[in-house]
Amino acid sequence: MMRTRPLKVALLGCGVVGSEVARIMTTHADDLTQRIGAPVELAGVAVRRPSKVREGIDPALVTTDATALLKRGDIDIAIEVIGGIEPARTLITTAFEHGISVVSANKALLAQDGAALHAAAEQHGLDLYYEAAVAGAIPLVRPMRESLAGDKINRVMGIVNGTTNFILDKMDSTGAGYQEALDEATALGYAEADPTADVEGYDAAAKAAILAGIAFHTRVRLDDVYREGMTEVSAADFASAKRMGCTIKLLAILERAADGRSVTARVHPAMIPLSHPLASVREAYNAVFVEAEAAGRLMFYGPGAGGAPTASAVLGDLVAVARNKLAEATGPGESAYTQLPVSPMGDVVTRYHISLDVADKPGVLAQVATTFAEHGVSIDTVRQQGRPDGVGKEASLVVVTHRAPDAALSGTVEALRNLDTVRGVASIMRVEGE
Template sequence: MMRTRPLKVALLGCGVVGSEVTRIITTQADDLAARIGAPIELAGIAVRRPHKVRDGVPAELLTTDATALVKRGDIDVVVEVIGGIEPVRTLITTAFEHGASVVSANKALLAADGASLHAKAVEHGVDLYYEAAVAGAIPLIRPLRESLAGDRVNRVLGIVNGTTNFILDKMDSTGAGYSEALEEATALGYAEADPTADVEGFDAAAKAAILAGIAFHTRVTIDDVHREGLTEVTAADIASARKMGCTVKMLAICERSADGRSVTARVHPAMIPLSHPLASVREAYNAVFVEAEAAGRLMFYGPGAGGAPTASAVLGDLVTACRNKLAATIGAGESAYTRLPVSPMGDVVTRYHISLDVADKPGVLAQVATVFAQHEVSIGTVRQQGRNQGSGDDAAVEQSSGGQRAGGEASLVVVTHRATDAALSATVAALRELDTVRGVASIMRVEGE
């Protein structure tokens, strides 16, 4: 039987996502009540600008005093869609202290201070849910935390930022440069006026920290995540990837080490084979590839941002938190029992695609190969394109040794076998010191094989 007294919900923030949450709660009230077992009631909405016109949002619910709202003893669940670290951290802990569960979409806060928030929630016997913090509407956190709780996850590989995927997809499909693709993303609303958080990988790094912590049952913060942006990716990199049967994607990669004693988390652009499921993820979509011992390979795909998709994830958590309130119980909290250390990027085993500008004369390739050998990095393939001065003649060949023509300039593309990132970085540093190497045009990791 349905309880008649409604569960009261406080909403912090009423922007794109908050407005959509309000709309769904209002228009789907009967369905939500039936699913929960009790009606829910919006008790207040904290905003910074109460006089701003918000279609479908009851003006009488608006308040600028978020602290007073979360301190109300009758609030059952607080939904936080403000973002940022403070004052949100204080508001969430205050809500816990006054008996309210919290549903959040705040990846930055959770990646920086998730452990203390979980501890605070347990201390006060309330829930903390945050499905919307990673990959928008895609059900991902709950499957990792609950559906795969009996399995051992070894790797999480994903596209978790729609802006960067849109940019790289446009560079690949149209031949546009980075600046042109970013301009189009901005015009279409996929990129913010200041795109730094997206294109420099901060957004994806926060999500990677959350995913790694859940997947490997250990504590990982954003400071543990190696991060590289995509601003240096060029049209030439995209073209070179295509020649290899690859495409370039901005990836979040969380891995358990081969011996199971540590984990790594990283975000950077990488080449992946066109045969990999992530290679076909287009436009601003997200997708996450999970590799588990018993379940095998699983892929989660869908819209990773936007008001409606994010609100969908928020409402899913809200329903769960409300059900727990009715049952006088709480859901699964933080699982960090493994206490695995996070290894530095240098310990990661990967492959490199390296493009060098070299003098086109005999012996150059031999010198380059010697440097790789000295650092115990095995060369997989070499592609040389020579340009004789004054002739305009180009030639490209796949080779493993020798073969340079005398005179002029050349572009040398080397793809390595797997080695530690530290060894590969040292190799690149040594190559820069060779007189015959005029420049390292680009460096990119090769993943997903």
């Protein structure tokens, strides 16, 4: 039977995503009612600037006092799209204390304090859903948390930031330099005025922490994720990648150790073969490649950012949480029973693509090869090209290694820097997906 009394929703934040959430709740109200089994009513909208005109939102619903909105006693569900740590953390906690389930898109907060928020939700018998925090419109959190709950996930590798993928795609397809591609991303609205969170990998690292926790049933915080940005990726790196039949992507890579006793989580640019499914992800799209023991390899693909796509994920969570409210039940909470340690980056087994500027004279290649051997790193391929430097002669030496622990690879690079015959290390890039 259809319940006539509406479930009341408090919207915390009304920017690009929040305004889309409000619009969809209004325009699709009848459909949402049928899908949930009861009407959902936007009961209040908490904002910082109440004077701003918000099309389609009754000004009477707008307030600057989010705490009072949550405490007024009739709110069933809160949607938090403020972002950042505070006041979002305090408001979510307040919601739980007043019997309100929460839908959030706040990746930074969940990556930092997800365990505490899950504990608070469980303590009060409430839901905490956050599909929109990881990959925009792409259904990923719920499939991993529910559909794959009976399987064992061993590896997750994906593109989880649309801004960086747009920049790298433009560098690859047009030959543009990093700054030129960033300027285009900014002009099109893909990059913020301050793109640091995106291009330095902080945004992707927060999403990686959340995904690792879900995939491996263990607690992974933002501080546990190894992170490198992509600001040093150059046109020369793309030229080298093409010679190898590869392209370059900023990847989030989460892995369970072969012995099952630890996990790793990392974000960094890497070369991947053109044959890999992630290599074909273009523009500002996201894609995540999941490898599970029974299900095999799964690919999740779609728009990873933007008001409408993110709002779609928020509304999906709203429907799920509302149904749980009507059933007087809750969905799956945190699963951290494995309590696996997160290993440091040095333990990760990977490959390096290293470009060196060396003296163009006999014996240099042998000296470089000896350095690799001394650190237990095997060389896969070497390419050398001489060029005049105006004074004497230099050579460009490109080395691609076999798989080895990252600590051994980085130690090799440091030793190479100290060789008299090595003028400089032009670039270092990990090679993944093979």
